[in-house]
Structure formats: C-alpha cells, structure tokens
Amino acid sequence: MKLITAIVRPERVPEVKAALFRAGVTGITLTRVSGHGGEHEIIQRYRASTVVVEFHEKVKIEAAVSEPFVELTIQAVLASARTGDVGDGKIFVQPLERVIRIRTGESDNAALTPVTADEVQQAMLRASGGAEPGGEP
Numbered sequence: 001m002k003l004i005t006a007i008v009r010p011e012r013v014p015e016v017k018a019a020l021f022r023a024g025v026t027g028i029t030l031t032r033v034s035g036h037g038g039e040h041e042i043i044q045r046y047r048a049s050t051v052v053v054e055f056h057e058k059v060k061i062e063a064a065v066s067e068p069f070v071e072l073t074i075q076a077v078l079a080s081a082r083t084g085d086v087g088d089g090k091i092f093v094q095p096l097e098r099v100i101r102i103r104t105g106e107s108d109n110a111a112l113t114p115v116t117a118d119e120v121q122q123a124m125l126r127a128s129g130g131a132e133p134g135g136e137p
C-alpha cells in the first residue's frame with residue numbers, strides 16, 4: 001500500500017478527479033494548500049534588488065491505494081494535471097503501514113477496496129492478496 005500525494009493546480013482539479021475515478025481510485029482527500037515550488041521573482045527598486053518568494057494556491061490530493069493501483073494513480077494524475085508550464089506540481093509516493101476502515105474494522109487492502117468496487121477492481125485486489133471476494137454487503 002502507498003500513500004500518493006499530488007500537489008496540483010486548482011484549475012486542473014476537475015480533470016484530475018475525473019481521471020482518478022476513471023482509474024478506479026475513489027477514495028481521495030482534497031485540501032487547499034499554499035505552496036512554493038522554487039520559482040522566485042527579483043524586484044528591482046532604487047538599484048537594490050529584492051528576492052520575493054511567492055506562495056501559490058495549490059490543491060493537495062491524497063489517495064491511499066493498494067499496490068496494483070499505484071502506477072494507475074500516478075499515470076492518471078500525470079495525464080490530467082500537466083499543462084507543460086512550470087508549477088504543474090509534484091507527486092510524492094510514500095509507503096503506507098496500515099489502513100483501517102472505521103465502520104467495519106477491516107484492515108489494509110480490504111479497507112481500501114471501495115464498497116462499490118466492480119469485478120475488475122475486485123479481481124486486481126484479490127490477485128494482490130487483498131480484499132475478500134465480493135467485498136461487503
């Protein structure tokens with residue numbers, strides 16, 4: 001399991017959400033954030049120059065996914081968030097130790113399987129040693 005964190009442009013969020021849902025990634029958290037990605041402006045004033053480190057509005061998208069969905073998730077974000085200009089954002093991938101669904105107490109891959117997961121998704125998760133066949137009632 002991995003926690004995938006993507007920092008993207010706010011105006012790309014509808015496309016990113018759609019791409020993630022198409023990839024079968026349905027559990028996501030969105031947070032508005034303020035970020036700095038290395039760009040700076042140099043303002044000249046009375047022969048002195050000041051470096052201004054600007055923070056820009058971004059959206060942080062977090063998705064905890066089972067292994068079969070890691071590359072799908074990354075590709076979905078790349079395809080939907082990229083404009084080609086500086087500031088398109090970044091994707092961070094971190095190992096995830098435990099996931100627990102509070103309602104049922106299920107753990108790990110079983111807890112990541114959406115209640116509405118279709119048969120293809122269920123099969124991928126079963127192949128990775130994850131969810132129970134048929135999921136939840």
Ligand SMILES: Nc1ncnc2c1ncn2[C@@H]1O[C@H](COP(=O)(O)OP(=O)(O)OP(=O)(O)O)[C@@H](O)[C@H]1O
Nearest residue numbers: 007034035036037038056058085086087088089090
């Ligand atoms: N190393 C980092 N650690 C944490 N957050 C980062 C890091 N780099 C970028 N971010 C976040 O991602 C946002 C967008 O970053 P940005 O796209 O400018 O990255 P970049 O590496 O400078 O790429 P580019 O060259 O395309 O601008 C930043 O505003 C910040 O919120």
Ligand SMILES: [Mg+2]
Nearest residue numbers: 037038039087
């Ligand atoms: Mg940058």
